[in-house]
Amino acid sequence: MASLDTPVSRRLQSVKNIIIVLSGKGGVGKSSVSTQLALNLYQSSPSARVGILDVDLTGPSIPRMLGLDGHGVHQSSDGWVPVYADGAQARLACMSVGFLLKNKGDAVVWRGPKKNGMIRQFLSDVRWGELDYLVIDTPPGTSDEHLSLLEHMAPVHSRLSSVIVTTPQAVALIDAMKCLSFTRAVNLPVLGLIENMSGYVCPCCGEISNVFSTGGGEAMAQREGLNFLGSLPVDTDLVSLLDASDAMEDPEDEGKSAAEKATESFELLRRYSATSSARLFEKIVGRVTTSLAEVAVG
Amino acid sequence: MTMVQVADPLSVPENAPEHCPGTESELAGKSEACAGCENQAICASNLPKLPDPSLPLIRDRMANVKRKILVLSGKGGVGKSTFTAQLGWAFAADEQTQTGIMDVDICGPSIPTILGIASEQVHSSSSGWSPVYVQDNLGVMSVGFMLPSARDAVMWRGPKKNGLISQFLKDVDWGDLDYLVIDTPPGTSDEHLSVVQFLKESGIDGAVLITTPQEVALQDVRREIDFCRKVGIRVLGLVENMSGFVCPSCRTESQIFKPSTGGGKKLAADMGVELLGCVPLDPRIGKSADYGVSFLDEYPESPASIAYLNIIDRIKRILGD
Numbered sequence: 001m002a003s004l005d006t007p008v009s010r011r012l013q014s015v016k017n018i019i020i021v022l023s024g025k026g027g028v029g030k031s032s033v034s035t036q037l038a039l040n041l042y043q044s045s046p047s048a049r050v051g052i053l054d055v056d057l058t059g060p061s062i063p064r065m066l067g068l069d070g071h072g073v074h075q076s077s078d079g080w081v082p083v084y085a086d087g088a089q090a091r092l093a094c095m096s097v098g099f100l101l102k103n104k105g106d107a108v109v110w111r112g113p114k115k116n117g118m119i120r121q122f123l124s125d126v127r128w129g130e131l132d133y134l135v136i137d138t139p140p141g142t143s144d145e146h147l148s149l150l151e152h153m154a155p156v157h158s159r160l161s162s163v164i165v166t167t168p169q170a171v172a173l174i175d176a177m178k179c180l181s182f183t184r185a186v187n188l189p190v191l192g193l194i195e196n197m198s199g200y201v202c203p204c205c206g207e208i209s210n211v212f213s214t215g216g217g218e219a220m221a222q223r224e225g226l227n228f229l230g231s232l233p234v235d236t237d238l239v240s241l242l243d244a245s246d247a248m249e250d251p252e253d254e255g256k257s258a259a260e261k262a263t264e265s266f267e268l269l270r271r272y273s274a275t276s277s278a279r280l281f282e283k284i285v286g287r288v289t290t291s292l293a294e295v296a297v298g
Numbered sequence: 299m300t301m302v303q304v305a306d307p308l309s310v311p312e313n314a315p316e317h318c319p320g321t322e323s324e325l326a327g328k329s330e331a332c333a334g335c336e337n338q339a340i341c342a343s344n345l346p347k348l349p350d351p352s353l354p355l356i357r358d359r360m361a362n363v364k365r366k367i368l369v370l371s372g373k374g375g376v377g378k379s380t381f382t383a384q385l386g387w388a389f390a391a392d393e394q395t396q397t398g399i400m401d402v403d404i405c406g407p408s409i410p411t412i413l414g415i416a417s418e419q420v421h422s423s424s425s426g427w428s429p430v431y432v433q434d435n436l437g438v439m440s441v442g443f444m445l446p447s448a449r450d451a452v453m454w455r456g457p458k459k460n461g462l463i464s465q466f467l468k469d470v471d472w473g474d475l476d477y478l479v480i481d482t483p484p485g486t487s488d489e490h491l492s493v494v495q496f497l498k499e500s501g502i503d504g505a506v507l508i509t510t511p512q513e514v515a516l517q518d519v520r521r522e523i524d525f526c527r528k529v530g531i532r533v534l535g536l537v538e539n540m541s542g543f544v545c546p547s548c549r550t551e552s553q554i555f556k557p558s559t560g561g562g563k564k565l566a567a568d569m570g571v572e573l574l575g576c577v578p579l580d581p582r583i584g585k586s587a588d589y590g591v592s593f594l595d596e597y598p599e600s601p602a603s604i605a606y607l608n609i610i611d612r613i614k615r616i617l618g619d
Contacts, residue, residue, distance in 0.1 A: 025406055025408075026483075058487050059484060107528065109529075112312075141483060143453070171412065178452070181451040211581045212581070236553070240556050
């Protein structure tokens, strides 16, 4: 791609890799995968700098999942300051329309052109700084948000790649296939496919139930010549952690002062690391980074 | 930082620029954002606005439809399409009840698969496009019937999606219908605004909101209720899907999606809407959807079927049918 100079390309100059998380169908776990991807990339090195951009404008979930509900965005001379999930370390930057709403129950009722404008601003006006990875969480479908992302990031196309998330159900796989057709149409490299919600372990007897069937994602990856990044069973600990993270209060912390708590590193990450999903996701991220290296070479 | 002034969502044309003040606003045609908009001259002229030419056609077509019900959710994957299909099947269980299902999820149409008619095509006749019939009294329209292959992505921006929705309402030969159930995509954007705008004159009887018990889904439902109130649609009630899972082996119920903030029940109370019922998570529901068979017919005795039927009865009662 010719070196087009746009506000977006200037801003994203300091971002090494941009990974777009796509699914086609809604509710398959894009946001939870995006969050886990960001957390794992963050952990991959003590100096890794990661950004997470939520372009699901009418249903932003990332602030809730990172325990950042209620935070606001500040304006600086150099653009919007993202919200940092890891506090003072400032290595995990997050931006979402959720931070711009006065009241979290407010509906964002926007048609395409307005969504397009917001996405352009997110890409050109957020002061991400140096980032090793920018993970972009998208809404379901293949419409305005997705087309706008690709359009505005055309000057940095060589640094774009994507991960497709599906569940094993036929209805989700059909949409994942549409999503794959989309990536082919816009020439977006696919790092691989993740099968989410593949099985649920009964907490009482340990019996594995295939709540949403199983294996469909791996079969699709094989058929379409995609990397299969791994399957993630339903993990109720993870669901609860990402759903209620702002309510986190560790009883052991009671005696500590607020300052002590603040200097403590990143409670969400500590809790996440203890879930069974974190262990599985570590392998997925290993495959993602290998895949990234291949894309860069190929 | 301040958010941009919000215009009445229904008065923003689909080809409007990003910061359109809305055609009803005093600034219409005069604000900074209007520069370059193809409607600027019309807005600035103060002439009475000309209505969309498709509106009278939609009104005529919809004059034969008694009840129009929207199924909304906010979040994706909470079971909108599955619920829409069950509602359609349940209405059509009475041979005398003519039922239609319209799928306005343009980028991810699931209705054809769930109803087991994924390989069907739309035919056109002199009276318009014929819906695909699941049975004599259950007609369906979806973009899924128009794609050369299910693999194809529909990569459309808003205006094109809106055009198709308008055609679904004015060009489909629905015939006389007792119920038209409209399945929507997640969110509150073009598809939702368009359906509401196109049906403003004909009237929408109400919306059924679907959620799952977690806060991430409830957050989106709050936004959806806010949307309904902004555009003046009656909320018939809330359905909580996937509430509780009964292990097929040990019969113990566990919560896959924990209601960390009180679930649908608390949300309904807080927002002043009725909780129509809770449907437990049953793997056979998803399987039925994948195979395109009616869960209600296949497993009439299951707790989920009973919950569905109670909810559908309640909806009928609220509508006065």
